[in-house]
Amino acid sequence: MPALARAAGAMKAAAAVLGAGLFALAHGAPAAPSDDLLEPDQAFRPTARLLMGPPRGTVPALPAAIQVEYRIAQGYYLYRDRLRFDVQPPGLPVMPAEFPPATAMDDPFIGKTFIYREKVTITLPFSANVANPGAYRVRITAQGCAEERFCYSPFRQEVPIVGTAPSP
Amino acid sequence: MKGWLPFAGIAVLATLAGTSLFLAGRESAAPEPAPGAVEVTPAALLAARFVDAEGRPQSLAPLAGNVVILNFWATWCAPCREEMPGFVRLQTRWADRGVRFVGIANDESEKVAAFGRELGINYPLWVGGTEVMDLSRRLGNRLGVLPHSVILDPQGKVLETRIGPYAESALESRLAEIVVKSP
Numbered sequence: 144m145p146a147l148a149r150a151a152g153a154m155k156a157a158a159a160v161l162g163a164g165l166f167a168l169a170h171g172a173p174a175a176p177s178d179d180l181l182e183p184d185q186a187f188r189p190t191a192r193l194l195m196g197p198p199r200g201t202v203p204a205l206p207a208a209i210q211v212e213y214r215i216a217q218g219y220y221l222y223r224d225r226l227r228f229d230v231q232p233p234g235l236p237v238m239p240a241e242f243p244p245a246t247a248m249d250d251p252f253i254g255k256t257f258i259y260r261e262k263v264t265i266t267l268p269f270s271a272n273v274a275n276p277g278a279y280r281v282r283i284t285a286q287g288c289a290e291e292r293f294c295y296s297p298f299r300q301e302v303p304i305v306g307t308a309p310s311p
Numbered sequence: 312m313k314g315w316l317p318f319a320g321i322a323v324l325a326t327l328a329g330t331s332l333f334l335a336g337r338e339s340a341a342p343e344p345a346p347g348a349v350e351v352t353p354a355a356l357l358a359a360r361f362v363d364a365e366g367r368p369q370s371l372a373p374l375a376g377n378v379v380i381l382n383f384w385a386t387w388c389a390p391c392r393e394e395m396p397g398f399v400r401l402q403t404r405w406a407d408r409g410v411r412f413v414g415i416a417n418d419e420s421e422k423v424a425a426f427g428r429e430l431g432i433n434y435p436l437w438v439g440g441t442e443v444m445d446l447s448r449r450l451g452n453r454l455g456v457l458p459h460s461v462i463l464d465p466q467g468k469v470l471e472t473r474i475g476p477y478a479e480s481a482l483e484s485r486l487a488e489i490v491v492k493s494p
Binding site: 179180182183250252253286288289291292293294295296298 | 343346385386387388389390391392393417426429444454455456457458459474475476
């Protein structure tokens with residue numbers, strides 16, 4: 144290898160280590176100030192919308208599911224197995240929630256737990272022909288944490304279901 | 312060709328300094344001040360009722376005269392469990408200077424008891440229902456997060472209310488200030 148190339152490689156490596164050092168210096172400050180604290184509704188932002196089924200011939204598509212999407216603030220995570228959903232007012236025959244794969248987290252005391260970061264979409268299937276599913280709301284019980292800082296005790300959220308079924 | 316060596320040296324030093332600062336910051340950082348107002352009088356706090364893991368009624372009243380660290384926690388809360396071994400050591404070191412820790416959880420008593428045994432917790436662990444988090448909120452924990460630590464003076468007055476893990480060294484420094492001032 145020519146001497147120039149070797150020197151350039153070494154400089155690149157040194158720059159990477161320097162970058163890591165500066166990063167570590169920048170993060171040497173103590174915990175974030177209290178104005179960083181997010182309300183549960185700011186840290187975990189749910190929305191719900193109707194997912195339409197495939198159209199069959201000339202028959203308009205029927206709503207097939209409610210999709211609940213969570214936007215999760217950076218540095219926060221949501222526990223998969225502590226999420227509970229129900230639809231208000233009662234009457235919409237919603238089946239058990241379908242969860243996408245979650246990140247496994249090993250907990251020395253409670254074993255393996257599964258969490259979501261950043262964004263997750265959970266599906267609540269239903270197959271009934273309901274006149275106006277958009278009149279319903281999804282009520283959620285959730286639990287999550289700010290990484291290495293604190294955990295929220297179970298909190299409740301309620302969101303409207305956006306979108307309406309097509310006219311029959 | 313050897314011109315890069317000084318840069319590498321500086322980089323290594325910066326990395327070491329940054330890492331040390333980061334670790335020192337984590338170890339000594341005090342948790343964040345709880346974001347709400349304290350709405351509980353000392354009398355109401357001393358009268359609040361809890362139960363221990365065996366179901367026996369408990370209250371803070373018998374602890375009056377001590378500096379009490381009231382720690383709201385839960386077995387499912389990882390940051391809560393991280394700080395507790397430090398509390399065990401502090402309880403041992405400060406017991407003869409009138410400092411008492413109490414853990415209060417809105418949790419299942421069997422889980423709390425198992426956790427206490429497994430980690431050798433040497434201070435009382437009490438449990439309660441939703442009233443536990445109601446009390447925590449009225450002690451400044453507006454967001455209802457855990458862990459939440461409240462330091463009470465010997466008369467039951469709230470001296471400090473904080474959320475997030477309380478590093479052992481930071482709490483020890485705080486106790487040293489408080490115990491000197493307390494009669």
